[in-house]
Amino acid sequence: MNLQYPMLNARVEWCQKMGKQTQLQEEREAWVAEEEGLRDASLGRERTLLIRLCYPSQVDRYRLGFQDGQVLLRSSQSARVSI
Numbered sequence: 001m002n003l004q005y006p007m008l009n010a011r012v013e014w015c016q017k018m019g020k021q022t023q024l025q026e027e028r029e030a031w032v033a034e035e036e037g038l039r040d041a042s043l044g045r046e047r048t049l050l051i052r053l054c055y056p057s058q059v060d061r062y063r064l065g066f067q068d069g070q071v072l073l074r075s076s077q078s079a080r081v082s083i
Contacts, residue, residue, distance in 0.1 A: 005042065008072045012038050015065070026057065033058035037065025041073060 012035055019031030033055045040047055051062040 005073060005076045007076060008038060008042055008069060011068065011072060029055045029058050030061045033062040034065035037062040037067075038069040038072075041066050041069025 015031045015035035015038065019028050019035070022028050022031070033051055036047070036051060046066060048059060048062065048066075052059050055062070
């Protein structure tokens with residue numbers, strides 16, 4: 001991940017950690033989908049259709065990650081501008 005965005009990086013790492021700790025396939029897929037949403041937000045791309053094919057039950061979780069990622073990026077950018 002990009003070192004300019006420590007809050008986004010921390011959230012991605014949290015998703016990875018939580019995904020490794022779960023035993024349930026569906027829950028693991030949810031953490032992966034959220035992580036993908038966060039990563040896609042950092043890259044400025046939205047891939048809901050692809051996620052719908054890969055993890056059909058996790059589209060909402062992907063969108064959550066994507067939207068949260070956008071917020072984290074905006075807050076990181078505003079913090080840099082105001083310094």
